[in-house]
Amino acid sequence: MAHMDPLPFNCVPEDIQERFTHYRETRGFTPNSIQTMARRPEIVRAFMQLNKVVLYEGTVAEELKMLISLIASQAAGCRYCQAHMANLAKVHKASAEKISQVWEYETSDVFSEAERAALRIACHGAMSPGQATQEHFDELYKHFDEGQVVEIVASIALFGFLNRWNDTMATELEELPAQVAGATIGGSYGWEAGKHGG
Numbered sequence: 409m410a411h412m413d414p415l416p417f418n419c420v421p422e423d424i425q426e427r428f429t430h431y432r433e434t435r436g437f438t439p440n441s442i443q444t445m446a447r448r449p450e451i452v453r454a455f456m457q458l459n460k461v462v463l464y465e466g467t468v469a470e471e472l473k474m475l476i477s478l479i480a481s482q483a484a485g486c487r488y489c490q491a492h493m494a495n496l497a498k499v500h501k502a503s504a505e506k507i508s509q510v511w512e513y514e515t516s517d518v519f520s521e522a523e524r525a526a527l528r529i530a531c532h533g534a535m536s537p538g539q540a541t542q543e544h545f546d547e548l549y550k551h552f553d554e555g556q557v558v559e560i561v562a563s564i565a566l567f568g569f570l571n572r573w574n575d576t577m578a579t580e581l582e583e584l585p586a587q588v589a590g591a592t593i594g595g596s597y598g599w600e601a602g603k604h605g606g
Contacts, residue, residue, distance in 0.1 A: 410440070415446045419446075424452060437582045437583075441488070463563065471506075474497035476527060477489070482531075484536070486572075488574040489570050491585040491586055511597060525547040528547070581604040
Protein backbone atom coordinates (compact mmCIF):
# COMPACT_ATOMS: atom_id res chain seq x y z
CA MET A 409 0.00 0.00 0.00
CA ALA A 410 1.35 3.41 -1.01
CA HIS A 411 2.40 5.75 1.80
CA MET A 412 0.91 8.76 -0.04
CA ASP A 413 -1.80 9.11 -2.67
CA PRO A 414 -1.05 10.81 -5.99
CA LEU A 415 -2.17 14.43 -6.13
CA PRO A 416 -5.27 14.82 -8.33
CA PHE A 417 -4.61 16.34 -11.75
CA ASN A 418 -6.69 19.47 -11.05
CA CYS A 419 -4.65 20.23 -7.92
CA VAL A 420 -1.34 20.86 -9.72
CA PRO A 421 -0.22 24.08 -11.46
CA GLU A 422 -1.10 24.49 -15.13
CA ASP A 423 2.44 24.07 -16.47
CA ILE A 424 2.74 20.77 -14.61
CA GLN A 425 -0.69 19.69 -15.90
CA GLU A 426 0.65 20.24 -19.44
CA ARG A 427 3.62 17.96 -18.76
CA PHE A 428 1.34 15.36 -17.14
CA THR A 429 -0.85 15.45 -20.26
CA HIS A 430 2.25 14.85 -22.39
CA TYR A 431 3.05 11.76 -20.29
CA ARG A 432 -0.50 10.46 -20.75
CA GLU A 433 -0.26 10.95 -24.51
CA THR A 434 3.17 9.32 -24.92
CA ARG A 435 3.05 6.62 -22.23
CA GLY A 436 -0.66 6.00 -21.86
CA PHE A 437 -0.81 7.25 -18.24
CA THR A 438 0.67 9.81 -15.86
CA PRO A 439 3.05 8.15 -13.38
CA ASN A 440 1.85 8.10 -9.79
CA SER A 441 5.42 8.87 -8.72
CA ILE A 442 5.40 12.39 -10.13
CA GLN A 443 1.76 12.98 -9.15
CA THR A 444 2.88 12.38 -5.58
CA MET A 445 6.01 14.51 -6.02
CA ALA A 446 3.84 17.39 -7.33
CA ARG A 447 3.03 18.43 -3.76
CA ARG A 448 6.29 20.35 -4.10
CA PRO A 449 5.98 21.86 -7.59
CA GLU A 450 9.62 22.99 -7.81
CA ILE A 451 10.83 19.45 -7.08
CA VAL A 452 8.61 17.88 -9.74
CA ARG A 453 9.52 20.58 -12.28
CA ALA A 454 13.23 20.03 -11.67
CA PHE A 455 12.82 16.27 -11.83
CA MET A 456 10.81 16.34 -15.07
CA GLN A 457 13.42 18.60 -16.71
CA LEU A 458 16.26 16.32 -15.59
CA ASN A 459 14.36 13.25 -16.78
CA LYS A 460 13.82 14.87 -20.20
CA VAL A 461 17.46 15.90 -20.63
CA VAL A 462 18.91 12.59 -19.42
CA LEU A 463 16.65 10.14 -21.24
CA TYR A 464 15.59 12.02 -24.37
CA GLU A 465 18.54 14.19 -25.40
CA GLY A 466 22.05 13.32 -26.57
CA THR A 467 23.36 10.66 -28.94
CA VAL A 468 22.91 7.40 -27.02
CA ALA A 469 19.87 5.60 -28.45
CA GLU A 470 16.74 6.03 -26.33
CA GLU A 471 16.11 2.28 -26.56
CA LEU A 472 19.47 1.62 -24.89
CA LYS A 473 18.88 4.26 -22.22
CA MET A 474 15.61 2.55 -21.31
CA LEU A 475 17.36 -0.84 -21.04
CA ILE A 476 20.15 0.74 -18.94
CA SER A 477 17.50 2.19 -16.63
CA LEU A 478 15.74 -1.18 -16.45
CA ILE A 479 18.97 -2.97 -15.45
CA ALA A 480 19.78 -0.23 -12.90
CA SER A 481 16.30 -0.63 -11.39
CA GLN A 482 16.69 -4.40 -11.26
CA ALA A 483 20.06 -4.08 -9.51
CA ALA A 484 18.49 -1.64 -7.03
CA GLY A 485 15.41 -3.84 -6.54
CA CYS A 486 12.71 -1.26 -7.34
CA ARG A 487 9.81 -3.18 -8.87
CA TYR A 488 7.88 0.01 -9.70
CA CYS A 489 10.75 1.34 -11.82
CA GLN A 490 11.39 -2.09 -13.35
CA ALA A 491 7.81 -2.10 -14.65
CA HIS A 492 8.05 1.46 -15.91
CA MET A 493 11.28 0.81 -17.76
CA ALA A 494 10.04 -2.43 -19.30
CA ASN A 495 7.11 -0.36 -20.60
CA LEU A 496 9.29 2.54 -21.84
CA ALA A 497 11.76 0.14 -23.45
CA LYS A 498 8.79 -1.26 -25.39
CA VAL A 499 7.58 2.27 -26.27
CA HIS A 500 11.06 3.08 -27.60
CA LYS A 501 11.13 0.02 -29.85
CA ALA A 502 13.22 -2.41 -27.81
CA SER A 503 12.32 -5.90 -28.93
CA ALA A 504 10.41 -8.23 -26.64
CA GLU A 505 13.51 -10.46 -26.69
CA LYS A 506 15.78 -7.67 -25.46
CA ILE A 507 13.40 -6.70 -22.69
CA SER A 508 12.79 -10.27 -21.53
CA GLN A 509 16.48 -11.23 -21.78
CA VAL A 510 18.01 -8.00 -20.46
CA TRP A 511 19.25 -9.66 -17.26
CA GLU A 512 21.10 -12.18 -19.44
CA TYR A 513 22.92 -9.38 -21.31
CA GLU A 514 26.28 -11.12 -20.82
CA THR A 515 25.25 -14.27 -22.68
CA SER A 516 22.21 -13.45 -24.82
CA ASP A 517 22.98 -13.07 -28.51
CA VAL A 518 20.36 -10.31 -28.90
CA PHE A 519 22.81 -7.76 -27.44
CA SER A 520 25.81 -6.19 -29.17
CA GLU A 521 29.15 -5.75 -27.40
CA ALA A 522 28.41 -2.04 -27.04
CA GLU A 523 25.05 -2.79 -25.40
CA ARG A 524 26.69 -5.33 -23.11
CA ALA A 525 29.27 -2.77 -21.97
CA ALA A 526 26.52 -0.23 -21.20
CA LEU A 527 24.29 -2.75 -19.41
CA ARG A 528 27.26 -4.08 -17.43
CA ILE A 529 28.14 -0.66 -16.06
CA ALA A 530 24.45 -0.02 -15.33
CA CYS A 531 24.25 -3.19 -13.27
CA HIS A 532 27.43 -2.55 -11.33
CA GLY A 533 26.92 1.19 -11.03
CA ALA A 534 23.44 0.79 -9.53
CA MET A 535 24.59 -1.57 -6.77
CA SER A 536 24.94 -0.14 -3.28
CA PRO A 537 27.74 0.50 -2.70
CA GLY A 538 28.60 1.01 -6.36
CA GLN A 539 30.71 -1.70 -8.01
CA ALA A 540 31.71 0.02 -11.28
CA THR A 541 35.43 -0.46 -11.98
CA GLN A 542 38.06 0.92 -14.31
CA GLU A 543 37.69 -2.27 -16.34
CA HIS A 544 33.99 -1.50 -16.87
CA PHE A 545 34.87 1.99 -18.08
CA ASP A 546 37.67 0.72 -20.31
CA GLU A 547 35.16 -1.55 -22.06
CA LEU A 548 32.60 1.26 -22.28
CA TYR A 549 35.13 3.59 -23.95
CA LYS A 550 35.66 1.05 -26.73
CA HIS A 551 32.13 1.84 -27.93
CA PHE A 552 31.14 5.27 -26.60
CA ASP A 553 32.71 8.73 -26.47
CA GLU A 554 32.99 10.76 -23.26
CA GLY A 555 29.72 12.63 -23.85
CA GLN A 556 27.90 9.35 -24.36
CA VAL A 557 29.46 7.91 -21.20
CA VAL A 558 28.07 10.93 -19.33
CA GLU A 559 24.61 10.11 -20.76
CA ILE A 560 24.91 6.47 -19.67
CA VAL A 561 26.05 7.30 -16.13
CA ALA A 562 23.39 10.04 -15.89
CA SER A 563 20.73 7.43 -16.74
CA ILE A 564 22.00 5.19 -13.94
CA ALA A 565 22.09 8.12 -11.50
CA LEU A 566 18.60 9.34 -12.47
CA PHE A 567 17.25 5.95 -11.51
CA GLY A 568 19.16 6.02 -8.24
CA PHE A 569 16.80 8.87 -7.34
CA LEU A 570 13.69 7.22 -8.77
CA ASN A 571 14.41 3.81 -7.26
CA ARG A 572 14.78 5.32 -3.79
CA TRP A 573 11.73 7.56 -4.25
CA ASN A 574 9.37 4.81 -5.36
CA ASP A 575 10.64 2.10 -3.04
CA THR A 576 10.44 4.42 -0.03
CA MET A 577 6.98 5.73 -0.96
CA ALA A 578 5.75 2.26 -2.02
CA THR A 579 4.26 4.07 -5.04
CA GLU A 580 1.23 2.24 -6.42
CA LEU A 581 1.96 0.80 -9.85
CA GLU A 582 -0.30 1.79 -12.72
CA GLU A 583 -2.12 -0.87 -14.76
CA LEU A 584 -0.29 -0.48 -18.10
CA PRO A 585 3.31 -0.86 -16.88
CA ALA A 586 2.21 -3.70 -14.60
CA GLN A 587 0.77 -5.55 -17.62
CA VAL A 588 3.89 -4.95 -19.73
CA ALA A 589 6.21 -6.07 -16.92
CA GLY A 590 4.15 -9.19 -16.35
CA ALA A 591 4.32 -10.05 -20.05
CA THR A 592 8.03 -9.27 -20.53
CA ILE A 593 10.09 -9.61 -17.35
CA GLY A 594 7.53 -11.54 -15.34
CA GLY A 595 8.50 -14.89 -16.81
CA SER A 596 12.23 -14.25 -16.92
CA TYR A 597 12.71 -12.91 -13.40
CA GLY A 598 9.51 -13.83 -11.65
CA TRP A 599 8.68 -10.12 -11.54
CA GLU A 600 5.68 -9.15 -9.48
CA ALA A 601 4.46 -5.78 -8.22
CA GLY A 602 5.07 -6.59 -4.55
CA LYS A 603 4.35 -3.61 -2.30
CA HIS A 604 3.57 -1.52 -5.41
CA GLY A 605 0.45 -3.58 -6.19
CA GLY A 606 -2.90 -1.84 -5.87
